[in-house]
Amino acid sequence: MNSAMQTISVAGENALVVYFGDAPSDAVASAVASSAEKLRQALGDSLIDLVPSYASLLVIYDPFRTDHFAVRNAIRRALDNRHTVDPSQSSKGKLITLPVYYGTESGPDLQQLADNAGLSIDEVVTIHQQTDYRVYAIGFAPGFAYLGEVDPRIAAPRLATPRQKVPRGAVAIADRQTAVYPAQSPGGWNLIGLCPERMFDPAAEPSMPVQVGDRVRFKAIDRDTFVAMGGVL
Amino acid sequence: MSSQLTASSGLQVINPGIFSLIQDAGRFGLHGIGLTNGGPLDSNAFRWANRLCANPQGCAAVEVTIGGLVLEATVDTTIAVTGASAPLTINGHACELWRSYSIQTGARIELGFATSGSRIYLAVAGGFHIEPRFNSVSTVPRESLGGLHGDGSPLQAGDMLPCESQRSTTPLSLAADLRPDYSTNRALLRVILGYQQALFSDLQKQLFFTSDYQVTDRSDRMGYRLKGTAIAPSADGILSEGICLGAIQVPADGQPIVLLNDRQTIGGYPKLGSVLSLDIAKLAQLLPGATVNFEAISIEQAHNALMLDQQYFERCTPEEILTND
Numbered sequence: 001m002n003s004a005m006q007t008i009s010v011a012g013e014n015a016l017v018v019y020f021g022d023a024p025s026d027a028v029a030s031a032v033a034s035s036a037e038k039l040r041q042a043l044g045d046s047l048i049d050l051v052p053s054y055a056s057l058l059v060i061y062d063p064f065r066t067d068h069f070a071v072r073n074a075i076r077r078a079l080d081n082r083h084t085v086d087p088s089q090s091s092k093g094k095l096i097t098l099p100v101y102y103g104t105e106s107g108p109d110l111q112q113l114a115d116n117a118g119l120s121i122d123e124v125v126t127i128h129q130q131t132d133y134r135v136y137a138i139g140f141a142p143g144f145a146y147l148g149e150v151d152p153r154i155a156a157p158r159l160a161t162p163r164q165k166v167p168r169g170a171v172a173i174a175d176r177q178t179a180v181y182p183a184q185s186p187g188g189w190n191l192i193g194l195c196p197e198r199m200f201d202p203a204a205e206p207s208m209p210v211q212v213g214d215r216v217r218f219k220a221i222d223r224d225t226f227v228a229m230g231g232v233l
Numbered sequence: 234m235s236s237q238l239t240a241s242s243g244l245q246v247i248n249p250g251i252f253s254l255i256q257d258a259g260r261f262g263l264h265g266i267g268l269t270n271g272g273p274l275d276s277n278a279f280r281w282a283n284r285l286c287a288n289p290q291g292c293a294a295v296e297v298t299i300g301g302l303v304l305e306a307t308v309d310t311t312i313a314v315t316g317a318s319a320p321l322t323i324n325g326h327a328c329e330l331w332r333s334y335s336i337q338t339g340a341r342i343e344l345g346f347a348t349s350g351s352r353i354y355l356a357v358a359g360g361f362h363i364e365p366r367f368n369s370v371s372t373v374p375r376e377s378l379g380g381l382h383g384d385g386s387p388l389q390a391g392d393m394l395p396c397e398s399q400r401s402t403t404p405l406s407l408a409a410d411l412r413p414d415y416s417t418n419r420a421l422l423r424v425i426l427g428y429q430q431a432l433f434s435d436l437q438k439q440l441f442f443t444s445d446y447q448v449t450d451r452s453d454r455m456g457y458r459l460k461g462t463a464i465a466p467s468a469d470g471i472l473s474e475g476i477c478l479g480a481i482q483v484p485a486d487g488q489p490i491v492l493l494n495d496r497q498t499i500g501g502y503p504k505l506g507s508v509l510s511l512d513i514a515k516l517a518q519l520l521p522g523a524t525v526n527f528e529a530i531s532i533e534q535a536h537n538a539l540m541l542d543q544q545y546f547e548r549c550t551p552e553e554i555l556t557n558d
Contacts, residue, residue, distance in 0.1 A: 056472070
């Protein structure tokens with residue numbers, strides 16, 4: 001990353017936002033993730049929260065311990081590549097493999113998505129597994145991870161009418177993003193399968209298997225394996 | 234502190250009222266997994282409720298929207314009610330807000346409906362003892378998280394809010410001239426310009442800062458939707474990014490939304506800046522139809538305002554009420 005592409009803006013009384021570019025990419029995602037880690041260490045107790053996203057990092061600080069001048073300096077130092085010991089180490093994130101039971105039984109929109117794409121169901125399922133996705137952002141609901149980018153051949157617009165109930169574990173596509181619904185909720189994404197692993201479990205530590213900057217690979221499992229892993233249809 | 238705590242003693246909910254939530258200072262440091270802050274909308278009234286009970290800041294209290302809460306004590310303790318003006322009785326006797334009362338087992342606390350303002354806080358000596366979820370007991374219904382049962386549900390009849398039994402203490406009162414006045418039903422909100430402010434032309438900003446906006450009925454703990462002069466950013470959407478407290482989001486219809494404690498943690502609408510937290514306490518007391526205006530301040534002015542407010546709170550000592558009543 002060239003630091004000239006990065007800008008720091010005021011967000012609020014105790015928040016600054018750092019922009020790393022104007023489009024999501026692997027390089028930008030790496031820069032966001034590694035900067036977040038460095039800032040977490042640099043700001044220590046002065047940090048209230050960090051919100052990494054597609055191409056930005058919101059830094060919320062304690063105004064009674066520091067101020068925007070000090071936080072700007074900390075951000076500039078964190079962005080300065082000269083102080084990075086090993087950029088490749090921290091920025092790739094860990095790789096998580098999530099099992100998915102793909103099919104028309106578990107993915108009510110799979111047939112329609114395949115038809116619109118001019119592909120067979122098997123082709124859609126294969127293509128969905130061929131990409132190692134980046135976790136670009138987490139939000140919308142606890143544990144909802146936006147993964148990108150989906151191969152343009154299987155990208156699909158959101159449903160015209162969102163569903164009232166999308167089940168927990170639903171694997172879905174919207175435009176060039178994919179996600180696993182962490183809990184039952186309303187939703188307008190195209191459902192193509194079900195993942196038996198929980199993306200958000202308040203009782204678990206950590207409560208999410210991924211964080212922003214990590215990578216996710218999907219691996220097809222059959223119905224029996226899905227059920228054996230605790231999946232519910 | 235002499236205290237006694239059993240799961241079955243505290244304040245029993247006879248009637249939860251319109252909408253009552255357990256809140257502490259909020260849930261912080263967890264935006265990374267998509268958790269919002271929660272916490273009291275009127276942080277000023279909330280902190281005074283705890284202060285009047287001689288509690289440390291941030292103890293769990295009840296945020297009552299509009300009113301209607303009825304509780305019955307199964308312990309001897311001290312309570313204080315602050316925030317929106319509403320009739321308060323203890324055992325049928327009219328009581329004041331912004332002061333503490335020692336109550337005995339069997340006492341019935343009844344809160345009527347707000348006559349000005351909309352958020353009322355009821356704190357108890359030592360705070361309510363509830364198991365935290367993600368380091369906080371704040372109730373966020375949208376996330377099914379926090380509160381008495383941990384599942385984000387508002388208070389229900391029959392709930393027992395656990396608290397310590399405490400000896401009677403000298404009541405404390407906040408001097409009348411220091412209490413906020415919610416009766417104007419109007420607020421001037423200070424704004425720190427930021428985020429995508431460059432997407433709003435000077436003319437659009439001028440319109441925003443000189444127009445009246447009305448609070449609409451589509452306002453809740455996530456955000457207050459306002460109605461007034463439409464302002465148009467030069468882009469409809471941005472890449473989703475982190476949203477801080479008070480952020481002013483402007484969707485395609487040009488009607489601003491001020492995002493509050495239960496806001497989504499990321500979003501893709503252009504934002505003009507953020508409302509000062511001290512003024513969010515005022516905004517969240519307003520009812521639909523109320524008027525708000527905006528005033529731009531610098532981040533340095535915002536910082537100073539926060540420091541001054543902290544000094545004010547530390548130096549304002551509640552008065553001890555020595556007469557028996």
